[in-house]
Amino acid sequence: MIELTVNGTKHQVDVVPEMPLLWVLRDELGLTSAKYGCGVAQCGACTVHIDGKAVRSCQSRIGEIAGKSVVTMEGLQNKDTNPVVQAWIAHQVPQCGYCQTGQIMQTISLLEHIPKPTDEQIDQVMSGNLCRCGTYPRIRTAIHAAAAKMAEK
């Protein structure tokens, strides 16, 4: 049994320690907001927060993150009023939406580290998150909007 904390709740899972966190979340715990896209850290659809940092959950072996705190989109505090989520809705970013939980989790982490990112900084941090529908112009706009909103507070 491996113990981990997801969204503030402790879980015991009976899986091999090599299993990526993504598949523990999806198939063992039934938390499906983190998506499988590539399995090799090429798309960012599986992004979650581990101890407050954005991480590709397809690359995090469960045996190595025991004891750490995992947050998925399901467990975001005050999700409704989160400025990133609100900006995503206001600017209608999603098309198919499959990559967007990863985009949002990556953006939240970006804005925690760089509250007012430049376009170049957005390029650097967000280019690892693939969007096949091509919502990039809206992603960029929403990030700037969320940053501006957070600066008001």
Add this chain to the structure above:
Amino acid sequence: MGHMQPISRRAFLVGSAAVAGGIAFGSYGEAHQADLTSHGNPLTAGLGPNSASFNPWVEISPEKITLIAQHADIGQGVGSVQPIMIAEEMDLDPGQFEIRFAGPSPAYFNTGFAEELAPFLAADQSPAAEEARAAAFDSLRNSGLQMTGGSSTVPDTYEKLRVAGAVARETLKAAAAKRAGVAIADVRTQAGHVILPDGSKIPYVELAAEASKIPPVLDAKPRDPSQWRILGKPMTRLDVRSKAMGELKFGIDMKMDGMLFASVKLNPAKGQPLKSYNASKAQSMPGVKKILEIKNGVAVIATNSWYAMKAVEAIDCKWAPSAYPPEQADHWKNLEASFKPQFLGKEWRKIGDINAGLKDGTPIKAEYRAPYVAHQPLEPLNGVAIASDKGLEIWVGHQSPQAVQSIAAAAIGIKPEQVIFQNQWVGGSFGHRLEFENVRVLAEIANQMRGTPIKLIFSREEDFLQDIPRQISVGRYTGSVKKGKIVAADFKLAATAPFKGLLERMGAPSKDPDPQLAAGMWNMYYDIPNFRATSYEAQGLSPCTTWRSVGASTAGFFTESFIDELIHAAGLDPMKARIEMCTVPTYRKLLETLAEMSNWKGPLGKGKGRGVAFVESFGTPTAEVVDVTMTERGIRIDKVWVVADVGKVMDPVNFENQVQGGVIWGLGHAINCELTYAKGAAQQTNYNHHEAMRLYQCPVIEVRGLENDPKVRGVGEPPVPPAAPALANAIFAATGKRIREMPFNKFIDFV
């Protein structure tokens, strides 16, 4: 549940014969009106007590209102715009109704394909063209074909969903008037209620039982667009919030009690069988429950998708060889040898005297190439199914519900009507979910695991390996210029046939030439006195299918690049020449709008270049200007301007998002994507080999929608074809280098 008639060739390829035969059809518009009830109402059978359904798109019970989305939502937003078209007419507000995807039924036949299937140019509104479209419409109705694709959702549903909503509204009004003993003319509707003359309000749901007992008001008319409350104005897509909250469940997110997880390894030589396998290593791997042999590969059933993927990877398989050349170089050789009479698809269009025209003036000649490309939406192929003695129930996101039934049924030897299909929200398609690789193997697996719900997920690598790609194509284009004018243009291309391939796999093979190989080539709207467009269909190559914008994605690149070459040779300005040569007034207006938006004033100079391209696909004329800068790190795409004329913009916000996405799709794949074969298998197996555009390369994209076209058109695909040639033309303007083959990064670096 209804079932589709066998899809006849006639349904797809209504030739001139049907029209010439003098079959009498009503006008196209009248045919539209009559179709609401022609196949009955599939909702009637499932109605609960005291519930009403006036047509296949509206269901009202005492508890709730449900609006049916007949087209699959593959990210393009049709899960929102379809119910909103109904809600507009019913005076419903977002939040007052639920949305359900349609089950398979001929009642949901796609009328929108009529435009594409009639062998006339989109800009041709002549009586003969309209008659052919009416004939195509009639054939589609007979076939009952329910399919999402060809940018047809809004063209298909614009009339019928508004009529469906109007019928519901008027019938509810009639029920309320009857209850209150007042005249229908004295009641009105607002926000999900009928308002009586005394101001009292009756919620629609309270009228369900009474409305079900009166005849629907079938002659109800939709409102004039000037009266719209929601449509045509900025609105919030109904699925945006749940997607931004991470709450929307895609097909891959589905859960069932007792469900097990499956992964597959299939013959990478597409369509060929398994010869033998050794699973001794996989058998003892963690989480493995069962190893199954299926027709073209093996499957592992496990307690977790990752266990299944890992174990299936460890199975050693011996495969039957590919039916197409194992090495990519031979695919190109095959195409080069296909410009021969025995491979002729069709001479699609001929104007003037092409041979004389080519001899008159300075000859220009160029060869273009476009590779196979994968679809690879981010949600991999998947599905959930459970088989029993009664049949198969399958939950999968797909664009062809009836074909899912027939393919799944054929895979396990049952009847199509024994397959219950439940469509799912889809994480992208781009044409991928018109094919059946997941459906066939999921049916086989579930059938071997009867009683156990099975969730199948393709690994990304398997998804790439089984992706039936876009057509590969070679264009041989010749022309001539004289005294500052283009006097002749002769377009020939040899390609694999994507649409015919799809039809064949759906069980409806066609011997007619593939109309998608004409797209982007024959529908050229410039005044060139001598013109010819001819397709050749290569045989024996990789299976190919429809990829966002299909034929026009390759031929549009050839045509608009070559037109640019001719314009350059004639010493003309690329924008002004296109405007002056344009033969369709509304299309000319589109180009003029683009010139104004982009402030086109000729060459930019100083290492900068701008290119323009104009392609009509699926009836939607779309033109784009791309600006690039040659930097030390390569070409940077600075900005794109796009204009598309769709006759009527339903949702301006989603319109912009779709158009931007289409441009990004077109640019990204043109820059760096190809699918190549070695030893019969695709060599690209993840996004690092087939990347397309990432955020750092994405330009600013300015979009304008026009409403000058006489018909309502779609916009999912049309922004794709002009992107690649506009970029290539911009690179030429900046560097003097003509790139005639995709992907462009084989010839020039990009930032």
